[in-house]
Amino acid sequence: MEEVKSGMVSLHDGKSRPQPIKLHLTNDALILLKEELVPISQETENQMKDSVREVSILREDNCGLGLSIKGGADHNLPPLISKLLPDSPAARTEQLFVGDAIITINGESCDKMTHSQVMTTLKNAGSTVTLTVKYFKPAAPFLNKQMTPDSPSYTEWSREMFPGLERQWRVYVSIQLLFAYLTRFCPGTDKLSHSLADWIRAISSNISFLISKMIRMSNRLLIPEEQILMMNWMHERVSPSLHRPAWKPKFIALKGPDIYLFDYPPMQTRDWVRCDTVFKVYECMLQICKDKELLDDRQHCCNILAGTGEKLYLSTESRAELLHLEKAWYRTNHSSITRLKHKTFGCTWRGNLCGLTLDLDSGFSLYDNSTKNFQWTYRFSQLRGSSDDGKTRLKLHFNCDPPGSIEIREIECTGLHTLLYSMNAFLSAKLASVDPTFLSSY
Numbered sequence: 001m002e003e004v005k006s007g008m009v010s011l012h013d014g015k016s017r018p019q020p021i022k023l024h025l026t027n028d029a030l031i032l033l034k035e036e037l038v039p040i041s042q043e044t045e046n047q048m049k050d051s052v053r054e055v056s057i058l059r060e061d062n063c064g065l066g067l068s069i070k071g072g073a074d075h076n077l078p079p080l081i082s083k084l085l086p087d088s089p090a091a092r093t094e095q096l097f098v099g100d101a102i103i104t105i106n107g108e109s110c111d112k113m114t115h116s117q118v119m120t121t122l123k124n125a126g127s128t129v130t131l132t133v134k135y136f137k138p139a140a141p142f143l144n145k146q147m148t149p150d151s152p153s154y155t156e157w158s159r160e161m162f163p164g165l166e167r168q169w170r171v172y173v174s175i176q177l178l179f180a181y182l183t184r185f186c187p188g189t190d191k192l193s194h195s196l197a198d199w200i201r202a203i204s205s206n207i208s209f210l211i212s213k214m215i216r217m218s219n220r221l222l223i224p225e226e227q228i229l230m231m232n233w234m235h236e237r238v239s240p241s242l243h244r245p246a247w248k249p250k251f252i253a254l255k256g257p258d259i260y261l262f263d264y265p266p267m268q269t270r271d272w273v274r275c276d277t278v279f280k281v282y283e284c285m286l287q288i289c290k291d292k293e294l295l296d297d298r299q300h301c302c303n304i305l306a307g308t309g310e311k312l313y314l315s316t317e318s319r320a321e322l323l324h325l326e327k328a329w330y331r332t333n334h335s336s337i338t339r340l341k342h343k344t345f346g347c348t349w350r351g352n353l354c355g356l357t358l359d360l361d362s363g364f365s366l367y368d369n370s371t372k373n374f375q376w377t378y379r380f381s382q383l384r385g386s387s388d389d390g391k392t393r394l395k396l397h398f399n400c401d402p403p404g405s406i407e408i409r410e411i412e413c414t415g416l417h418t419l420l421y422s423m424n425a426f427l428s429a430k431l432a433s434v435d436p437t438f439l440s441s442y
Helices: 040-049 115-122 137-144 150-162 197-219 269-273 319-340 416-434
Strands: 007-009 018-026 029-038 053-058 066-072 077-084 098-107 127-133 165-176 228-237 247-254 259-260 277-280 284-288 303-306 309-313 342-349 352-359 365-369 373-378 383-388 392-399 403-414
Touching: 007 197, 018 197, 029 284, 040 303, 066 115, 098 115, 098 259, 127 309, 197 228, 228 319, 247 309, 247 319, 284 309, 284 416, 303 416, 319 416, 342 416, 352 416, 373 392
Parallel strands: none
Antiparallel strands: 007 018, 018 029, 029 165, 053 127, 066 077, 077 098, 098 127, 228 247, 228 309, 247 259, 259 277, 284 303, 303 309, 342 352, 342 403, 352 365, 365 373, 383 392, 392 403
16 A cells, blocks of 8 residues: 655765755655755745846955855866855845855956956956856855754854745655665665664555556566566675675566566566576575574575576565565466476486476476387376485485385486476476465465
8 A cells, every 4th residue: 555654854875964854755756855045035036046147346445355265267166155254345235145156257257267366356356346146056055064954053144145045845856666775774784774664664665566556567568478476676695895795786576487686677678688687487496594594684585596506695675575575486486387387307317318307297207318218207296305416416216106115216417406496396386286275375
């Protein structure tokens, strides 16, 4: 269910002091609002934003103008008014503001003037100094770093320096929630940051709703064999280095018979085609990690073992997300094997080149290429156990008649792990086909 929510938080980027931010959560976006100085009237706002102003300052007895300048061509910036002294000639005009960019001095362009040239020109400009200026809104808070928007001195300064302006909440950034990535962990680590549990739950709920909606829309355009069953953000643990954190966000998708791992959510068809990390679900093994198997402080982790040798260690934000992955995994496996029906692996048995076939209906069967005959066949229910050397050799233990008897069939297969994971996939799919409650438990 979508939620709408508002509240106050502190925004901290790790570089500067926290800022008060107002959060507003809508159905499809998270909006951050920040207090800014804005003109009280629209007329003043338009004048401050868009107009070029000409201001004349009357110098008294060859004294200073009462303003400080920063920037200049040598700093790749226009000359900017950084300070106005109270009751100075510049301040008494009531038309100059901290943040004004000086365009001309007595008609002379400042475009190519260095900072020292600007100061010299102002000093020698005579008793009446005419400045052409335009207000640069973001400059004021940065030009006076001692004053921050949440300090009392800033409020008093803004009232003095900006007559006709007031502080209002303005949109700082708007984050679209579709495919948004939310985490409670400090970026790239296994350490929890300050938890805003209620906000995390509300934002996560809206993200999940939007992703589910996108899945439904996408599936209308896809054939049954390519339907998307799950999409979600997870984290992959990688080998940390000086310039690379230990955890990296990954966007996971179960589509058709495959699992995809993206750095960014797929927005177009070509993104699916170009994905670098794709595995057949039935050629992999999903292992939910127990507490003693966790590698660091992150909980809710799992391994995905691929028959080709890759091992992915992944983390979700919650137990519910991990269980959702597990459920989607078994459903993807069942639908894939149901459509695939059978799969054959090249192997050797008693020195002969053979093919071991896994068939959803008939079970295990070994076909001898030299004799063109099936050497043996067993139902899945007859498999009692198996053992292997971790390389190529596999022993299959089958129950047979008379009851209590066991036959052992030993084969060699270069794709041993792919065969083992596929056996597990076929056995799970067979169990689901004869016991409808199997999938409902996931």
